[in-house]
Amino acid sequence: MNIIEFLGLTRVESLAGVIVFFGLLFGISRLPKKKFTFAARVLIGTGIGTVYGLIVWGLSGRAGVYAADLGRWFSLVGNGYVSLFQLLIAPSIFVAGVRLVIHTPLVKTETPLIKWKKWVNTLMLAVSALIGACLGLCFKVGAAPGADTAVFSWEIGEGQKITDSIAHLIPSGIGFDxxxxxxxxxxxxxxxxxxxxxxxxxxxxxxxxxxxxVTDAAFSVITSVCKAVIAYKPMGAAAVMASFTAAYGPAFLLMLVKMLAVLCAASLIMLAVQLVLCAVSGVSPTAFFRAGKAAMKKALVTRSGSACLPDAQEALTAGLGLKKEITDEVSAYAISSGMQGCGAMFPAMAAVFAAGLSGLTMTPALVFGLVMVIVLVSYGITGVPGTATMAEFGAVMGSGITGAVNGLGPMIAVDPIGDVPRTLINVTGCMTNAIIVERRVRE
Known part of the structure; x- marks a missing residue:
């Protein structure tokens, strides 16, 4: 056995390709942080990985020898990085879940504000997740262009009933879970x-x-670990895109473009739902946009819901004349535990994309289970860095479609782009929740 075979390669030329690949990853890791923002570095990594993957795909020809050789190394790094998120999701949810409860103020009887806040937050998350999943299935995100692939089936097979989906979610032993x-x-x-x-x-x-x-200390530690893993996103994005473009070619770029276009369409639909609910609660779309213009503009620029929260709260009180005590509490709750874009709509569509990419067919019970999982995971990752990324991994793993986890890799690569519409929905969602709850409590 020679060194080439030991490295899993079939040609000497492939070794040069592997060396170039790791050289590119090293170059990405050395990008100056002061000159490039984190989002810019992720997109640079995505671009470099895409170009290199397409070059490998083009050189491979019909035989696909180079793509097969280098693809092993691309997948090793890309899937390895994805596995780190898979590793973190369970302990993160456990520690964050315990911390969420122990830091929730203890009250003997729930006030109408607390009840409405929780119900509205939960229902809006479910609606957003359902819109993301249904639109993703409707446009077959994740399926190869032109392929007659069934991504959804109304046929209910063995173990695919609604009772089976609920039974899967019931705890059966913490170690087993x-x-x-x-x-x-x-x-x-x-x-x-x-x-x-x-x-x-x-x-x-x-x-x-x-x-x-110990719980607070464990949360600080797990948060630090999450930040450390997220810091390697530029290199992970490069490896993931190199892997998929080397295997699928330019067609994979069309799949990602379609995914992002459908995400924007889902965001518009969710925004329309929010406007209708606000209108029912006495706030017209014109008044909503006029008051929240600054917060929405900031959401599109900063891509940070937390950074936009003060502007959103100012819009609710000064712009719409609502009660500050109510709107501040509800909007803060929604932007931390009820992100309708990052925590619901995007994870649902990402799960559909990953399932389609893996050749899995969704069923009504699976969609129902997906929505239920997303709602609960949204509360379970409160305060955890990388909300959208953690939520999408939680959605896929919690729904029992763990075979599709590697299909979430491309979502990491396009995360800075998808962050724009979903952050907008986070901000408009927290305003919508506050408007609905304020009207209900006042009545």
Whole structure:
């Protein structure tokens, strides 16, 4: 056995391609951070990986020898990076879930504000996720252009009933749930732990205090780990795009463009739903846009919902004359635990894309389970960095379609572009939630 075979290659020329590939990754890692923003570095990595993948695809010809040789190394790095998110999602949801509960103010009876805030937030997440999933299925995102691929079927096979989907989400052992990626079961267990700790804190604070401190410390650590993994996104994006473009060629770029176009269409539909609900609550679309113009413009530029929150809250109070105490609480809650763009619509469409890319056929029960998982995961990743990325991995793993996880790699590559419409929906969504709740509580 020679060195070429040991490296999984069939030609000496392929070794040069591997060396160039790692040289490109090293070059991307050395991009000056002061000169290029993080989003710019991710897009540069995406562009470099795409160009290199297309060159390999073009040189391979019909035999596809170079694509097969180099594809192993592209996939090793790309899928390896994707696996890091798969590794992080379960512990992140567990720690964040416990922390969410123990830091929620303890009240004996829920006020109308708390009830409406939770219900509106949950229902809006479900609507947004359903729009993302349905539009993705309608336009067959993830399916190869021109391919007559079935991405959805009304036929209900064995183990695909609604009861089966719900049963899959029920916790059956924390160790087993961690192994199988049952993020909903993990979140439910985390909530139970949090409730127990919060109850005991009333009478046995001295006993529970170390657990509360450990939870906060664990959350800080897991947050730091997430940030460290996200920091390698430019290199991961390059490897992922090189892998897929070397395998599919220019057709894969058309798939991504279609995905982003459908995401924009879904954002417009969700915005229309929000405007209708605001109109029903007494705020016309004209007044909504006039008051929220600054927040929406900032959302398109900064791509950060948290950065736009003060402007959105100012629009609700000064622009629309709503009660500050209510709108501030509801909008802050929605921008942290109820991002309708990053936490619901985008993960749903990303899951459909990954399923289509992997050749999986969605069913009604699977779509229902996907929406349910996304809603719960949105609460489970509160405060965790990289909301959209963590949410899409949680959606795929929680829905039981773990075979499609690697199909989420391209979503990492186009994340800065998809962040624009989904952040806009985050901001308009937090304003919509606040308007609805304020009207209901005032009545």
């Amino acid at each position: 961690f192994l199988t990626g049952n993020v909903v079961g993990i979140f439910v267990f985390a909530v139970l732990i949090g409730i127990a700790a919060r109850r005991m804190s009333g009478k046995y604070m001295d006993t529970v205090k170390p657990f509360l401190d």
